[in-house]
Amino acid sequence: MCKVLIFGCVAALILMSAAYGAPLNKTQKAERLEASIIDLGLLKNIDNVSGDFLLYEDSFECNHTTLACFLKELEVLKQDVEEDKQQLVINIKKNLEDFMDPNFSNPTCKKCEANEKKKFPEFHQEMTRFLQSMQKEIV
Numbered sequence: 001m002c003k004v005l006i007f008g009c010v011a012a013l014i015l016m017s018a019a020y021g022a023p024l025n026k027t028q029k030a031e032r033l034e035a036s037i038i039d040l041g042l043l044k045n046i047d048n049v050s051g052d053f054l055l056y057e058d059s060f061e062c063n064h065t066t067l068a069c070f071l072k073e074l075e076v077l078k079q080d081v082e083e084d085k086q087q088l089v090i091n092i093k094k095n096l097e098d099f100m101d102p103n104f105s106n107p108t109c110k111k112c113e114a115n116e117k118k119k120f121p122e123f124h125q126e127m128t129r130f131l132q133s134m135q136k137e138i139v
Contacts (some may be wrong), residue, residue, distance in 0.1 A: 024098055026138055032095040039088045039095075040128055046120070049080045053123035062109035063134070064101050069112035070127050071096060077120075099134070101126040102104045 024032070059075045071093060078089040118126075 002102050019022075029099070030135065031137050032098070033138070036092045036095045037128060037135070039092050040124065040131065042088055043077075043081070043085060044124055046081060046085060047080065049077065049120040051076055051080050052117035053077070053120060054112050055118050055123065055126050061106060064104040065106065065109040065112075066130060067099055067134075069115065070130065071100070072112055073123065073127075093122060096131075123133055 007139045053076065054069055074089055078086050078093075081089060
């Protein structure tokens with residue numbers, strides 16, 4: 001019962017922060033990344049994904065571009081998965097959107113479409129690895 005109350009308070013705090021446009025603190029960033037990694041893990045064994053997904057550029061300077069590419073691909077994935085898995089994709093996308101910087105621009109970063117296309121298992125592995133690297137940056 002106590003865990004449910006604490007989780008509810010944390011969720012309300014996160015929603016209030018997002019609603020008022022407050023930047024995320026380290027704890028909130030860590031919680032959102034952890035939740036995204038957990039939800040992504042629940043998608044690991046889906047086998048009915050038919051599309052190809054663009055992989056990201058492996059460069060620290062291009063993390064914002066990489067994240068934007070993953071967010072675009074999550075939209076594709078949402079259309080490709082069964083209805084019971086769509087909420088997981090929506091949750092991941094919502095958790096990661098606040099990490100985006102609309103003012104970021106780096107002309108040396110490749111556009112999403114220039115990246116290599118791969119099947120879902122490789123996309124899943126690369127996105128998990130990317131989110132884990134983001135986690136390490138926060139700590």
